[in-house]
Amino acid sequence: MPSFDVSRSRFRLADEHVVVLSELAAGEEVPEEYTTAHKELVECGLIHRDGKLSHLLLPLMKTVLSPVVVISLEAGGRQGKLHHGMMIGQDDVVAHEAWPGQAEAEYSLVEPKTLVWKLADMVGLRQAPAAREAALPVVETTLGTVEAGLTALETLPPGGSADQERDYIGQGLASAGTLDGAALTQLTELISELRSSWRMTAAWQTAPGGLPAVEARGFAVWDCGPLGYWLRELPAEPLTADAITSATPFRLVRVDAKTIWTRITGLLPGEGEIRRA
Known part of the structure; x- marks a missing residue:
């Protein structure tokens, strides 16, 4: 299930949730196969009952939809493969980090001056x-x-x-x-x-x-x-x-x-x- 932490601008989202949010943020209809993911986002409060996205998502979705630089980190180990990364936008930086065995990754806003430290911590x-x-x-x-x-x-x-x-x-x-x-x-x-x-x-x-x-x-x-x-x-x-x-x-x-x-x-x-x- 998706969730979020207002105090630290953190969101736990699966790939399906990101697809739904991206479609809505771009003004598109949500594909039928993502109905369950859409319902979960409504239930957790990231999508309002009137179909609008929560204002908490504005910096995240603005960066996801229009990144200036995309950094991909593919890591493999004894617990399998994980995909982390970072999107650097015009105003904000968003990092996403996977967790072994979990469908959701953590998306968080990163202070731009600390993004190298964040990447070093990811590895x-x-x-x-x-x-x-x-x-x-x-x-x-x-x-x-x-x-x-x-x-x-x-x-x-x-x-x-x-x-x-x-x-x-x-x-x-x-x-x-x-x-x-x-x-x-x-x-x-x-x-x-x-x-x-x-x-x-x-x-x-x-x-x-x-x-x-x-x-x-x-x-x-x-x-x-x-x-x-x-x-x-x-x-x-x-x-x-x-x-x-x-x-x-x-x-x-x-x-x-x-x-x-x-x-x-x-x-x-x-x-x-x-x-x-």
């Missing part, structure tokens, strides 16, 4: 006191090999020990035939300690030569807990599914939290890069 960026030393600062292989190791982790029988988990992952990586020795051991450890892997992408409209176009920047990171942060340099972001195969080169490079902070800041476009409506 759990922390200045760790001391991460374990890694035998290799760079790991290179193929995407197919990495997928074999991750698949082994996903299919690991429940109740196994940490050593059994590493053996299972190592066997999956070795089966691809592209890694051995220190590199095989290192990637096995990284996957075993993997808290989350995520990719952050920013997109906005630009006008090269006067013609409207979309510009995008992005990067991807593995958060490996006690083994620290690893920047995925290859395949480089932003990428599309049809641009990669099992033979696509894959490279992880050990980085610190400061580097990731710099990367997040660097995603945001400069004033001269954005096409204003």
Whole structure:
């Protein structure tokens, strides 16, 4: 069920609720398949009985309908995949954060001056006191090999020990035939300690030569807990599914939290890069 917190301008909304609100805010009819979502929004008070939207939604819907910059954050971990993000409008900034196992995401208004801090918090960026030393600062292989190791982790029988988990992952990586020795051991450890892997992408409209176009920047990171942060340099972001195969080169490079902070800041476009409506 949708809900909201007036004191902090927060809203819990599923995708269906956002569709309904967007259609109404744009002056359109709500599609029949969203009748249940529409009823839930009326019952919680975000849509009045006369069909008008609550005034509380004005900054949120204005930004959702006309964002200047859209930031997408796709995160994967042992609890599955989550999609977070941020929309930067002319006047307001809206963040949305998913929760494992829940249909609703939390939409909240963010003070524009703190949006980089908010993005860093979304990925759990922390200045760790001391991460374990890694035998290799760079790991290179193929995407197919990495997928074999991750698949082994996903299919690991429940109740196994940490050593059994590493053996299972190592066997999956070795089966691809592209890694051995220190590199095989290192990637096995990284996957075993993997808290989350995520990719952050920013997109906005630009006008090269006067013609409207979309510009995008992005990067991807593995958060490996006690083994620290690893920047995925290859395949480089932003990428599309049809641009990669099992033979696509894959490279992880050990980085610190400061580097990731710099990367997040660097995603945001400069004033001269954005096409204003």
